[in-house]
Amino acid sequence: MTKKKKVCLLVGVLLVIAGLGLFGFTVVQGATGFHSRFISIGLDDDGELGLLSLHDDWEVKAPVDSLVSAVEVSSEVTPDQSSEVADSSSSLAGGGNIESSETVLPANGDIRELNLAVEYAEVKVQPGKAFGVTTRGISADQITVTNDNGAVTVSGGQQEWGRFDDYEVIVTVPSGVKLESVQGTMDVGDVEIERLNAALIDLKVETGKVSVEETTADYAVAVCTTGEADLSGSFGTAEIEVVTGKADFEGTAGQLSISCTTGEVDVELLSSDYRVEATTGSGVIEINDQEVYDGYAAWGDQSAGNSAVITVGTGDIEVETGRH
Numbered sequence: 001m002t003k004k005k006k007v008c009l010l011v012g013v014l015l016v017i018a019g020l021g022l023f024g025f026t027v028v029q030g031a032t033g034f035h036s037r038f039i040s041i042g043l044d045d046d047g048e049l050g051l052l053s054l055h056d057d058w059e060v061k062a063p064v065d066s067l068v069s070a071v072e073v074s075s076e077v078t079p080d081q082s083s084e085v086a087d088s089s090s091s092l093a094g095g096g097n098i099e100s101s102e103t104v105l106p107a108n109g110d111i112r113e114l115n116l117a118v119e120y121a122e123v124k125v126q127p128g129k130a131f132g133v134t135t136r137g138i139s140a141d142q143i144t145v146t147n148d149n150g151a152v153t154v155s156g157g158q159q160e161w162g163r164f165d166d167y168e169v170i171v172t173v174p175s176g177v178k179l180e181s182v183q184g185t186m187d188v189g190d191v192e193i194e195r196l197n198a199a200l201i202d203l204k205v206e207t208g209k210v211s212v213e214e215t216t217a218d219y220a221v222a223v224c225t226t227g228e229a230d231l232s233g234s235f236g237t238a239e240i241e242v243v244t245g246k247a248d249f250e251g252t253a254g255q256l257s258i259s260c261t262t263g264e265v266d267v268e269l270l271s272s273d274y275r276v277e278a279t280t281g282s283g284v285i286e287i288n289d290q291e292v293y294d295g296y297a298a299w300g301d302q303s304a305g306n307s308a309v310i311t312v313g314t315g316d317i318e319v320e321t322g323r324h
Helices: 003-029 079-092
Strands: 033-043 049-061 101-103 113-119 121-128 132-136 143-148 151-157 168-174 178-194 197-269 274-282 285-287 290-292 296-299 306-314 317-321
Touching: 113 121, 113 168, 132 143, 151 168, 274 285, 274 317, 285 296, 296 317, 306 317
Parallel strands: 113 151, 113 178, 121 168, 121 178, 178 197, 197 306, 197 317, 274 306, 285 317
Antiparallel strands: 033 049, 101 132, 132 168, 143 151, 274 296, 285 290
16 A cells, blocks of 8 residues: 555544544533544654554543522513412421411400401411410511400411412410300301310301310301311310311310201210210211111210210211210
């Protein structure tokens, strides 16, 4: 082979190697860097042009400026969505409304009554050392607390359900105090009363849940248009009304009245001294494990000290008595 042909062949080989090297450089550069191999060419011992050696060199890192942020807002996001992402980011960073805040009512008199008017939130009322209001998932400035001669009103709340699963307003009432009344009306939201003592409890929710747990009251009323109403404890008179949903009662009541248009009723009476009457337009009635299908069932003696009247339009009724 002539020297000219050798040179041409060698140049062709070098071009192929250079092309592969460039391709490898491009691929690896997209990651964290690349490792290069340099080519030495020159005249060999016979005086002909040839490939003398391949040798390694340094590793090159990709510049820091080329790194992409882990959180980006797409240019296609609407203004409302953009602000939502920004709020969510600030919340995760320790800002935003998910931080707990506290509003404490000044001690300017005894607390006799508690009135609740909070929308789009879960309101919890429970005993504590002193009266106070704590918020979670909702800013304190969205809740107003007033005290009019011992009649305390907690009002405010959200305009609608938002990003977070729950907005909580926690109200503590001094332990051992019997309130004259706990009353509340909400369009949308949940109300939960725990371990209180009151002469009157009157709670109404259009859409949501009313829950009164381990509580003592002379008169208790729980009304829910769509959702669930639960009462547990000891009551002189207890009334539960649900239009669509579920009604639960556990405890004792001198007079118990439950009505549900469409749904189900579950009652556990912690005494056997009851006269129970249950009626359903369409459904099954079960009293102490005995099932009745004709729409009406009665249990107990007419002379019983306590009475329970349960009415359901469409749905089932289950009653247990004397269970502890």
